[in-house]
Amino acid sequence: MNTIFLWGSRGGVSMAVALAKCMDLMTTSAVREILKVTERPEIISLAGGLPAPELFPVEEMKNVTIEVLEEAGGQALQYSTTEGFTPLRRQIAARMNRKFKTDFACENILITSGSQQALDFSGKLFLNEGDVVLCESPTYLTAISAFRVYKPTFVEVPTDDEGMIPDELEKVLASTANVKFIYVIPDFQNPTGRTWTWQRRRQFVEIINKYEIPVLEDNPYGELRFEGEILPSIKSLDTRGLVIALGTFSKTFCPGLRIGWIAADIKFIEKYIMIKQCADLHTSSMSQRQISKYMELYDFEQHIQQIIAVYRQRRDAMLDAMEQHFPSDIQYTRPQGGLFTWVELPPSINAIQLLTISLRHKVAFVPGESFFPNRHVPNTLRLNYSNMPEERIYEGIKRLAAAIRCYKAD
Amino acid sequence: MNTIFLWGSRGGVSMAVALAKCMDLMTTSAVREILKVTERPEIISLAGGLPAPELFPVEEMKNVTIEVLEEAGGQALQYSTTEGFTPLRRQIAARMNRKFKTDFACENILITSGSQQALDFSGKLFLNEGDVVLCESPTYLTAISAFRVYKPTFVEVPTDDEGMIPDELEKVLASTANVKFIYVIPDFQNPTGRTWTWQRRRQFVEIINKYEIPVLEDNPYGELRFEGEILPSIKSLDTRGLVIALGTFSKTFCPGLRIGWIAADIKFIEKYIMIKQCADLHTSSMSQRQISKYMELYDFEQHIQQIIAVYRQRRDAMLDAMEQHFPSDIQYTRPQGGLFTWVELPPSINAIQLLTISLRHKVAFVPGESFFPNRHVPNTLRLNYSNMPEERIYEGIKRLAAAIRCYKAD
Known part of the structure; x- marks a missing residue:
């Protein structure tokens, strides 16, 4: 039985409406469902992945909006091109080139409604039913949901503290047909907080070159590094245009504007533009100009440094609290950036x-x-430390440790 | 041959990457391509479908944004629920109930990134390869592109000045398997500018009830009626929850914010929410609050009356100019609202x-x-009259009439 039947109740007459096959593969995201329960104020939620709203540049956004409307007037509220606002695409290319050692021009950038949309579009671009997607194990939950709509098979490539394991990747590629792309988050991965070593990045690129497999390099957290240097992105090592880089302002600026991007070889970008045109014409003209103007008027790097300073303290608080309160048989990652730590019970x-x-x-x-x-x-389990002050993180970990003791005592 | 091969050029090594089957069905929209040519200022473009930017409430948007940021602060820039901003969903339901005689509650509304996204989601919700979509003949170009991604077969139902012809619809439904939905624009249709009569609406609903076929009622222009009363929407006549109503602020407010909605039975809305979650998490928190606040602070109905007054004059200008300059063997529609007229040569x-x-x-x-x-x-051919002053419309039609004479003389 490949179709879902939807029973309507209006007018008292039941009806059966046939839906697309993909609909029985979609379930409401587990994280979202949990977030609903955890909206109760007495619960300390380490479940979400929300940035700290007190760091959003609320006052600056007022000025930015007024500037945009005075400068561009009606244009900021009118339909605009599918590709995105040209000055913003230029700013993104320049920033990526500077931070991640890539070599992008404006033409390589397509603005999307958050990087979630880039995941959906990638499924649409590459996947027929039964095709294979490779990913880290574990990997980002909502990427799985996005791809699953297109009915692929997932193959999890064993991954350790240094990243995807090259021999294991090679083994999978040598023995698996119809691999359409590999999805990876090499920097402060969601959910583990792990970062791939330089060595692993180079080995990875050698293998994908050999097998000519496209790669989605998702990098929402890469700029939020608390210590050490940013490592070269997979894209910066890519000599054959196989790597499609996904970025977003959701973690470095604010997610409510829904501005992300795809940065890739023009041949890919052209296809993504067609998909975007059919999917929603273009991303909000206003939001694109707001972010672009913010970067023009204010010091975006300084803003990111503020986020880093706060998240570093919160990460430290969480690691300290776990060190102090968790039983010794519990392992957890020590992320050098990003929003999450990963606990092995x-x-x-x-x-x-x-x-x-x-x-x-x-x-x-x-x-x-x-x-x-x-x-x-x-x-x-996954724990988030970006969204609350240190005292609350301490208290949350204490409660979690108590829950673990209860569990063990049962 | 079902896969497109994409030839990469970077690094001098050619590569073949297999894309999804749907990619060979997508072509860049004809309208968009033409719009590119017509960006040259010397060309009078009656080709687009853009609203008049001089009517956008630019000053009001400054106040609205400041109010939103002062009131909601970080929340306006944070992640928000997939369903959309609750006060906005309530406002939309109330407006639709008042204007289109529907019976929606907040829970029946899902906010989308423009109604284009609602079209894409509807394809995703209903269509497997080879399923059948019924539509008016002609119908909205970009709806065709949105559905085509999901590889259906289209059946055009003969349509005249009064709307879809009931006998023809019944003939198609009686003889066609796997019809998944009927896509219609009963008010000031794009491209024809035609509006279905009340009689035709009632007959249509009788037929869809009999065959239990879902309907997408797309209504971007319905509020822009220049004369007479708004007719009951198909949704208002729907007794079995079969009609899914699509709406947008793109023509009544401003398209650059990308705010549209789906209004339907909760059973449908639940499925659309799952699709939205996987596709882009949610629509811009900021833009949703901006529109909602605008409706709270200003007189939205008066704003719409301004648009109507301007577009009515422009429609009159176009009809007058065609009356005066077109050869007598050319027919055209006389729309009572909306943005377009349709010409039969x-x-x-x-x-x-x-x-x-x-x-x-x-x-x-x-x-x-x-x-x-x-x-x-x-x-x-389709002509647009919303986007320029009367003199320019007159001049445009004069030039078109001259081009027609040239064509005939050749």
Whole structure:
């Protein structure tokens, strides 16, 4: 049975309406469902992935908006080109080239409604039913949902603290037909917070060159590095135009404007533009100009430094609290940037059951299970530290530690 | 051969990357391509479908934005719910109920990035390859492109000045398997400017009830009625929850913010929400709050009355000019609202060839051909009157009439 039947209730007459096959593969995202429960103020939610709203440049946005409307008037509110606002595309290319050692021009950039839209478009661009997507194991939950709409098979490539394991990747590529792309987050990955080493990046590019496999390099957190130098992006090592880089202002500026981008070889960008035209014509003219004007009027790098300073303290608070309160048989990552840390519990603990207990202790997290498209790994969980002050992070981890003790005592 | 091969040039090594099957069905929209040519200032373009930017509430938008940022601060820039901003959803439901005699609550509304996104999502929701979409003949060009991504077959239902012809619709439904939905624009249709009569609306609903076929009622122009009363929407006559109503602020407010909506039975809305979550998480929090605040602070109905007054004069100018300058063997519609009129040339004239001559006369339009998914109707064209002052419309029609005379003389 490949179609869902939807039962209408209006007018008292039941009806059966046939929907597309992809609809039975979509389920409401687990994170979103959990976030609904955790909206209750008494719960400390380490579950989300929200940036700190107190760092949003609210006052500056007033000035920026007035400037945009005075300068551009009606144009800022009119239909605009599918590709995006040219000055913004130029600014993005220049920033990427500077920070991630890429070599993009304005023409290589397509503005999207957040990088989530870039994930959806990539599914649409590459995938027929049954095609194969390779990804890290675990990987970003909502990328899995975005691709799943196009009915691919996922193959999880074993990944360790240094990144995707080259031998394992090569093994998969040598033995798997119809691999359409590899999806990776090499910097402060969601959910693990891990960053690929330089060595692994180079080995990865050698392998994709050999097999001529396109790569989606998703990099929402790369600029939020708390210590050390930004490593060269996979794209900067790409000699054959195989890597499609995804970026967003959601973590460095504000997510509510929904501005992300795809940066790639023009041959890819042309196809993405066609997809964008059919999908929603273009991204908000106003929001594009707001971000562009902000970068023109204010010091964006300084703004990012503020975010880094705050998130670094919050990461430290979380690591300290875990160090102090967690039982010694619990492992966790020590991210050098980004928003998340990843916890491995002893095999005897099931994170979904732990969540039920944790909610009684008034703390929430995301069980790791949903970050694995195929594997069942019940003893992991993801914690977010970007969205609340240190005291609350301490308190949250204390509660979580108490919940773990309860679980073990049961 | 079902896959497109994309030839990469970077690094001097050619590569073949396999794309999804749907990619060979997408072509850059004809209207967009023409708009590129017609950006030259010496050309009078009657080709686009742009609203008049001088009517955008630029000053009010400054106040609105400041109010939103002062009131909501960081929240206006943060991630928000997929469904959309609750006060805006309430405002939309209330307006639709008042204007189009529907019966929607907040829960029936999903905010989308323009109504183009609602078209894309509808394709994703309903269509498997080879399924059938019914539509008016002609119909909205970019709806065809949006649905085509999902590889349906189109069946054009014969349509006259009163709307879709009931006997013809019934004939198609009785003889066609796998009809997934019917796409219609009953008010001031794009491209024809025609409006369905009340009688036709009632007959249409009887037929869809009998066959239990979902309907997409796209209504971007319905509020822009220059004379007479707004007719009941198809949705208002729907007793079985089969009609999905699409709306947008692009023609009544400003398109650059990309705010549209889907209004339907909750069972449909739940599915659309899942699609939206995977596609782009949510629509810009800021833009949603801006429109909502505008409606709170200002008189939106009065704003719409201003648009109506201006467009009515422009429509009159275009009809007068055509009356005066067009040869008598040319037919055109007399729209009671909206943005377009539709021209039928004598069968001997090919509109695409006429466009080439017209561009030499420095006037542009959209040849009608692209508005028919299957039929070849070379002697039609669409004219837009919303985007320029009367003198320029007069001049444009004079030039077009001259181009027609040239064509005939050749």
